[in-house]
Amino acid sequence: WPATEPNAQLLEGYLEYERDWLKLRGGRLLLASRLQPMGFDGGWARGRWAGASLEFTGSGGWGLGQAAVVPVTSPVLNPLDEWRPVQRQLVAGGEIAWMPGPVDVRAEYRREVDPDLNYFVSERASLSFNAQPYRFLRATGGADWNMDYGELGSADLTLTYLGKQFTVSAGGRRYQPYFNLWTLWGAFSPVPYNALNASAQVNPISWLTLRARGERYWYEDSGADAPLVAVEDRGYRASAGGTIVPDSHWTLDGSYLLEFGPGASSRYFDVGVTYQPLTTLQLGASGGRVYRPLELRYYDATGTWVGGRASWSFANQMSIWGDGQYFKDTRDKPDAGANNWDQVRVRAGVTITFGSNVDRRAPLPPARRSLP
Template sequence: MPSHRVGHAHGGNMTARRVACAGLIALAFARAATAQDVRITGATWVQSIDLRPLRRDSVLATAAPGTGEVRRLADGQRVSCIEGATWCSFLGSGPRETTRPFLQDLGIAAWGLGEGVSFHAHARFRESLGTSEVSWPRLGDRFDVLDAYVEVDRPRLRARLGRQWTLGGLGAYAYDGGALTLRRDWIDGEAFGGRALVQGLFEPYTSAEIGLVDDLPPETAAWLAGARVRVRGRAGMALTANYLRVVQDDRSGLYAERASVDASARVAGTQVSASYALDLASLTVNELRVRGGRALGRFDLALEARRHRPFFELWTIWGAFAPVGFDEARATAGWRNPSGELQLTASGARRRYDDAGTGLTSIPLRNDGWRASVDASWALEDRWTVQAGYGVDIGFGSSQGDGSAGVAWRSGDRLELGATATALQTIYEFRVGTGRVLGVGMNGAVRLTSETRLRLDAGIWRHALTNDAPGQDWSQRRGSVRLEWAIGADPGAVR
């Protein structure tokens, strides 16, 4: 049985025609920006990643001694064997390859079209500059419109029409439709609705993109409707309530119905905040968080209690697996010297998971975990910054410890240089193995003009496997070049 790579392979390179097309579009936008009241922003990003991609391989069952579904080869590789099958399969690292993703972001803001009238758009192009068939996230989706809408903004109201976002306690949802906001001195109200797009994809629910990662994608498109109310009070008090409903376009079913409340206030010198998110379809509390923070001289102290349970929309089968939630208590302390140049932060948290209903009575699964971290930064003469940090996270199925250190130098707003070193160790409790990753990197940025900045970075990471850890090799080399530019006058912050 021949081996093959895991994931979606992308055939073909980025042709000269596609490069020219992206360049012509950018040029057209740039020429339009020379007109009054139009601003074009762009980011051109090219990466080079050298790695060993995962591939699915197989061996004859007779070469895998023992019985059972999971067996071990002579070299230590674990394989999966189905009873009666001729072949056993496993995931391994293939030959080293290099992939070169290309990303082009273009944004436009046009105003002066009438009192409070403006137009905003953000588009993204993706391609591959190399010949490698390594699957890189989203390269198959070559073009996205992240937002494109017309806005009318007046002192007491704001209206938007087109592709846009709604952000709040329920996360980020994109949709094609309209939104109307009414504002008063102490309260705002917003209603919105339109064709729903899948979170993070900017694609309709029937898009083929979902089928690439989910065996049971939704069969019908969806519509979204929601509302938001914000209330402001004295002493920094604020309260926001959100409601969101996503239904199938034929009204035959529901994909999601959710509500959330976020509140904050200053009480006796302590900043208190709370958040609550409820899945109305299943009456499940997805998020409940209470946090209190207070400054005591040069110290900052915070305590947090959290209840979390994963949320899945009703169209996906993942919610049927009853993912368990957890409760967590967290404490954070920070200190700074009188000048503020030296800062130290330490945090610790304890987590307890709900009963998963699995495991053996004699050998129950671990249902708790903890994490801790410490970070330090030192700013010298407004030019040098030195930082270091270490964190550890002990969970029920694995644990991880990671440390990093870096130094950065900057000459005003013109030039920036930096270097970093990282170390990572992962322990897999179910396999009693460890993996260590060591890495070094360099980065820099230079302002070419008042509206143009060039950023470069490169890094090398080496993955060492010990003590019977899983055999995939994640060693890699990365480099990137990013050009950020803008043409046209700056209209200022957009509300």
């Protein structure tokens, strides 16, 4: 959360009860799914029917803001005060998964309701799958349906070939922006785009990995007329990179990305190096630069950064870390105010892991290979 208030936030915290066929959670939960990640305060349950290769999941509670772990009624969202619901939305949803061997098929439904008006905030459904019929071939895909507007949302399909020293993927996707009904943005009828893409990763030798990706995309017809200008509706993006691991102590990584879209373009590159002299100590340094357009796509801006990070594990499940970065922002435009966006960021923290490898200090007895 990039704000100074509140001073502290609970990102996720819950109690969990688990049996071999049932898992229950209650508290502040973060739910990751095809229907975009979301947070809520409530309960979550998952049950398994092993004989039929089925898994059932249900959840419900009081929702948090989109892309934020604060309620939509929080004062930090005051700029949206004119449109915000008076009460927190009620969230409910469920998922059914069928997992027969190399196939994983999932169907999900989710709805949000404004309790003050008893109106839907959102209602969506999705279907996704992951299949690997052969060791060298994998297929993934899915689609979601916006029940609020009665139209198709985002969809994708990817085929991947898994070789011994290389991996190749190709696919297509459709991206449709989505906004809850209480916001104003849906009234602008955002236009989806379709894309075809391909990527590859090669390991020619044990210490070198090379990767590349390319995508061509185009927007669907917006239905708006502009007879006096020629409007572009397509673009492409591409990236390439590599990782070098000469030994168990050093890792070097770099990448380059460019994108040429309707009326604007951007380029980006970064490099990084990690050194681990001890199993408990890790040091790293990184830097990069991005070229991007500014407002109205007329002026150019360049952002450059360089930084470092260190992490030390001084106990079995505890570590301390710190990092710092310097950012320099250069803008090629008239600026009467001479605004300076250069900045230095420094962070430090302590990481404590709970409940990880709880049997490490008390080895389990040898497994029983036969019943009495």
